[in-house]
Amino acid sequence: MSGANVANRRSPWLLMHALAVFAFLYLPIAILIIYSFNGAGVGGFPPRDLTLDWYRRLFADSAIWESVGNSLMVAGCAVAIALGLGIPAALALDRAQFPGKALFRRVVLLPLILPGIITGLSLLMLFNESRIKLSLLTIILGHGTALISVATTEVFAGLQKLERAQEEASLDLGANYWQTFLRITLPNLKLSIIGAALLIFTLSMDEIAVSFFLIGRNNTLPLEIWGRLRRGITPEINAISTIIFVFSLAAIVLWYRLRRSAEGPPEIAAELIETVVQGD
Amino acid sequence: MFSRTYRAVVTVPPLLWVTVFLLVPYLLMFCYSFWSVSTSQNVVHSWTLSNYRQLVGVHVYGQTLLRSMWIAARVMLFSLLLGYPLAYFLSFYAGRRKDLFYQLVIIPLWVSYLVRAYAWKTILGSDGVLNTLLQYVHLTKHPLEFLLYSPFAVVLTLTHIYTPFAFLPIYASLEHIPRPLIEASQDLGASAAQTFWRVVFPLSIPGVLAGATFAFVLSLGDFLAPLLLGGPSGIMISNIVVSLFGAAYNWPLGAAISLGMLVLVVSLLFVSEGLEKKWRFS
Incomplete structure (x- = not known):
C-alpha cells in the first residue's frame, strides 16, 4: 500500500x-x-x-436489571427484523431491477443520517394515527426499521465479493433457489451477517433518540438511565456504564478474532461508513 | 439467472416494510405540519398554514434555530480540527500501529452516547471533577460556574461525541489516495507542505465534506445534550420540538418545526453530496 x-x-x-x-x-x-x-x-x-458499594447497590437494583432485560430483548428482536429484511433487500439491490430502486437505497439510509428525533417523531405519529399503543413492541419496530440499512449495506458488500459462479453451479446441478441460498449464499455471507448483527445489537442497546418518543410503560436501559439522570447523578450509573463498557470491549475483541482468522485487517462498519459517505 | 419469483421474494417484503415504517411516517409528518389542534387539545385533520405562520412570526423559533446552527457549526469546526490531523497522522505516519490507533478511535463509539454526556456532566459540574481539581491545586478559589449549563458544555460534549464521526470518512478518503501520487510529488521536488496542500488535501475533500456534514447534521438535531448540560442558554431547536410533543401538546406545530429541520438537513446532504462528486478523484 x-x-x-x-x-x-x-x-x-x-x-x-x-x-x-x-x-x-x-x-x-x-x-x-x-x-x-x-x-x-x-x-x-x-x-x-x-x-465496591456502588456495584453492590447496582446488583440489588431490580429496576435497572429489568431495563437491561428489556434492552437485550429489544436489541435481539431488532437484529431479527433488520436482518430478516436487510438480507433480502441486499439481494434485491444486487440482483433485481425494480421501480424506485434508487429512492429505496436513499430512504433506507435516512434514519442513520437524519437526527434521531425526526425518525422517532414520525414513527410516533404513525402509531398514534393507527391507534397502536406505545410499548416495547413499538420500540422494536423503530429500532428494527432504523437499522435495516446496517444489515443491507454490510450484506450487500459481502455479496459484491461473492463469486456468482458458485451459485450458478449449484443451480445447474439441480438445487433449487432456497437450497442454493441456504447452502451457498448464506455460508458465504456469514461474516457480513455476524458483523451486521453485532453492530445492530450494539446500536440498539445504546439507542435513545428514537426510543425516547416510542416508550410505553417499560424502560430500556438508556431510558432508565435518562430518567435517573434527570433526578440527580449517582455512581450507580458509573457502575452500570463500566460493566457495559467491559462487555462492549469483549464483543469487539471477539469480533476481531473472528475476522482476523478469516481475512485481512478488521474494520467494523467500514462498508456502512463508505455507503453513507458516498450516498449511493 | 435468477427467476422472477426469486426477485419478487427478495424485493417485495423490504420494499413494503420500508414504505410502511419509513416513507409513510415521513409523509405523515408532512401532513401533520398542515393540521392543527383544537381547544380541547385534539388534532384536527383539516389543512391550514397556521403552523408555518407561527414558525415565521414567532421570533423564538428562528432565534433558537439560529443558535442550534451556530452550536452545530462550532461542533463541526472543532470535530474537523481534531479529526483531520488525527486521520492524517494515522494514514501517513502511524506505520505499523495504524490498525491499533484506528481501533482506539472507534472504541469510544461503543460507549453509550448518554453515558459519555453524563460523564462530562460529572466533570464540569460546580462540585465536579474539574472544579474540585482546580481548587485542590489552588488555581481557583470558587467553582467556575460557566463550565456546566452553558452552550460551551454542549459544544464540548457534542465535539467529543462527533469527532470520531468526522474522523472516519476523512480517514477513509486519505487511505484511498494512491501512494505513488505522493511519491511522484516528492520526486518532482515538492516540499512536504506543497505535497500536502496540492496533492493530499484536495484529494481528501470528499471525506472532509462528509465528516463535516455528519458532525453538523447530527449535532443540529440533538436534544439530549442540551437538556442534560445546556441550561436555559443552551436550548436547541429539538428541545422546543420535544416540549411541543410533550407538555405543550401541539403536535402539528412540532411537526412543522421538525419538517423545517428535515428540509434543511436533506438540502445540506444534497449540497454536500454534489460537492463531494465534484471533488472526487477518478
Missing part, C-alpha cells in the same frame, strides 16, 4: 496532536470508570475511599 519513504515518516507535532485527541476521547471514559469505585460519590478531586 505505501512506499518505504512514505511509511516511515515521523512528525512530533502530529503525534502530540493525536495523543491529545485520544486524551480528549478517553478522559470522560476513564473518569467514569474511576468514580464508579469512589466512595465519596460522583465528582470531587481527588477520588477517595475505594469501594
